[in-house]
Amino acid sequence: MPDRSPRVPVHVDPRGPRFAAVLTTLVLVLALATGSGVLLAAQAVVFALGAVLGLRRSPYGWLYRRLVRPRLGPPRELEDERPPRFAQGVGLAFAVLGAAGYLSGAGWLGVAATAAAVAAAFLNAAFGYCLGCEAYLLAVRGRARLGQG
Amino acid sequence: MIDPTGLVVAAAVLAAATLFGLVRARRDGRLRDGGRGRGALRFSSGELGADLGERATLVQFSTALCATCPGTRRLLAGVAAATPGVRHVEIDAEARLDLVRRAEVMRTPTVLVLDPAGRVVRRASGPPSRADVMAAVELATAG
Structure with a gap:
């Protein structure tokens, strides 16, 4: 029986989310260059699967385990799944916004939201820098401030 | 079906993110x-x-x-x-x-x-x- 307790965080091979970020960057750049709302919506589904079901259930995670991981050695360390999973949720928000923009004819919204998502995915892929995770503390601070006001 | 605006924006975002990432990597944790x-x-x-x-x-x-x-x-x-x-x-x-x-x-x-x-x-x-x-x-x- 899978352990669903939030007290016991799932740990994943950190190279998995990095590989997923590379694929995500390629898909998002393609969506931006072609202005394709459909492609962006497909990426939104991938984000949603990763954020809701966990990184292992995301299609990119599956590809990593099937195609990439067998060619690599075992990971030196595992990482907590929560930060990259949170980042998938942030990516989902931008992808949904962008897809809604493209598909409703508000092309500027599609371009702007997809550009933001490309920046975050690329920073993760190229530098291992998790923009969504960085935003988390700022979000907590902002929420606390609103609560006080 | 290339969207010229999107293509330019994509190139600009990748260039800006690269610059940001390099500066960040240098400063991070200093x-x-x-x-x-x-x-x-x-x-x-x-x-x-x-x-x-x-x-x-x-x-x-x-x-x-x-x-x-x-x-x-x-x-x-x-x-x-x-x-x-x-x-x-x-x-x-x-x-x-x-x-x-x-x-x-x-x-x-x-x-x-x-x-x-x-x-x-x-x-x-x-x-x-x-x-x-x-x-x-x-x-x-x-x-």
Whole structure:
């Protein structure tokens, strides 16, 4: 029986989310260059699967385990799944916004939201820098401030 | 079906992100002077909820959703274990927003190196290197 307790965080091979970020960057750049709302919506589904079901259930995670991981050695360390999973949720928000923009004819919204998502995915892929995770503390601070006001 | 605007934006975003990433990688985790004038910021053991180290205290602000915090925790705990008089205190940023505001913590991990009196002598945003931490400990001890 899978352990669903939030007290016991799932740990994943950190190279998995990095590989997923590379694929995500390629898909998002393609969506931006072609202005394709459909492609962006497909990426939104991938984000949603990763954020809701966990990184292992995301299609990119599956590809990593099937195609990439067998060619690599075992990971030196595992990482907590929560930060990259949170980042998938942030990516989902931008992808949904962008897809809604493209598909409703508000092309500027599609371009702007997809550009933001490309920046975050690329920073993760190229530098291992998790923009969504960085935003988390700022979000907590902002929420606390609103609560006080 | 190429969208010229999207293509230009994509190229611009990738270039800007590359620049940002390179600058960030260079600055990340660098231990800088304590902030607004040396010794301006000070924490007591009561505020931190832990005793101060006799030589130095390594205060680490973390959140659960911070990918690099566990690595920094291992590094600082290792330094504290290997150096007498040095303590490592990890603060849950979400639970202690009062300290987060006072120390002007914008991201995690943020590391403050305190001298024996609790004054901030060095701070880093992002994961610091072992050599930098050791140098800051020496500085804190020298007072």
